[in-house]
Amino acid sequence: MFEDLRWFGIEWQEGPDLGGPVTPYQQSRRREFYLNAWRELVRRGFVYACTCSRKDLAQSAQAPHDGDDEPIYPGTCRARVLQQIPESPAGLNWRFRVPDGERISFHDLRIGETSYEAGHDFGDFVVWRRDDVPAYQLAVVVDDEAMRISEVVRGEDLLRSTARQILLQRALGYRQPTYYHCPLIRDESGERLAKRHDALSLRELRARGVDTVKLRGISPNTPRLNALYTEISTQLSALHRIPLTVDPALAKLGRGTPRPEKPDQ
Ligand SMILES: [Zn+2]
Numbered sequence: 592m593f594e595d596l597r598w599f600g601i602e603w604q605e606g607p608d609l610g611g612p613v614t615p616y617q618q619s620r621r622r623e624f625y626l627n628a629w630r631e632l633v634r635r636g637f638v639y640a641c642t643c644s645r646k647d648l649a650q651s652a653q654a655p656h657d658g659d660d661e662p663i664y665p666g667t668c669r670a671r672v673l674q675q676i677p678e679s680p681a682g683l684n685w686r687f688r689v690p691d692g693e694r695i696s697f698h699d700l701r702i703g704e705t706s707y708e709a710g711h712d713f714g715d716f717v718v719w720r721r722d723d724v725p726a727y728q729l730a731v732v733v734d735d736e737a738m739r740i741s742e743v744v745r746g747e748d749l750l751r752s753t754a755r756q757i758l759l760q761r762a763l764g765y766r767q768p769t770y771y772h773c774p775l776i777r778d779e780s781g782e783r784l785a786k787r788h789d790a791l792s793l794r795e796l797r798a799r800g801v802d803t804v805k806l807r808g809i810s811p812n813t814p815r816l817n818a819l820y821t822e823i824s825t826q827l828s829a830l831h832r833i834p835l836t837v838d839p840a841l842a843k844l845g846r847g848t849p850r851p852e853k854p855d856q
Pocket of ligand 1: 640641642643666667668669
């Protein structure tokens with residue numbers, strides 16, 4: 592991936608390959624950070640152990656309000672009180688108890704004021720999985736805090752997750768970054784790129800010898816990308832007015848099989 596990003600013209604000042612002030616950068620080596628956060632959440636009573644099986648959840652959980660989100664947890668294990676904090680979270684799903692009925696609001700730099708109702712738009716979400724891995728929501732919140740991330744730019748499919756992450760930030764006493772959620776990029780038939788099977792990955796395009804200058808949409812007279820940040824900051828405000836589809840010529844080049852929908856999400 593580093594090679595692909597470098598090929599594309601992106602440079603960075605710190606990271607897993609270069610090191611930096613907040614090592615380690617690989618999530619697989621940050622387990623202690625996540626465990627500390629889990630312990631803190633348990634100690635403060637924000638999370639509880641959930642023993643529901645996938646089958647239980649399939650039978651009782653409410654369908655999500657949109658197809659991309661997880662079902663709302665029915666609260667079966669919510670009232671469970673721990674006698675003592677276990678040494679390890681392994682073997683159980685640990686869920687964050689959301690404040691039912693409270694609206695979680697934040698200012699998105701593209702969309703403006705955005706809010707979701709806890710317990711209605713999303714339910715008690717998993718912060719640590721029974722296979723002993725921190726869930727995405729916990730890992731990013733812990734990393735953002737440790738790495739002093741001030742701006743988060745990502746796809747709008749994560750808007751609702753931002754509300755969940757704000758609850759975690761509050762519970763742990765962390766700072767809240769500012770958020771900019773981009774429209775999702777689609778191909779010419781409206782298919783989300785992320786759902787396509789590796790069709791337009793940088794690696795694929797690189798293997799096919801695509802010209803990076805053309806790919807970046809930058810004039811050949813611009814000798815190099817002045818760091819992606821400049822590009823992002825100047826383009827972001829205009830982004831939502833442009834329909835974000837991939838150049839059809841490029842899309843044809845990278846055509847692949849759409850990914851099958853995952854059965855259990
Ligand atoms: Zn449960």
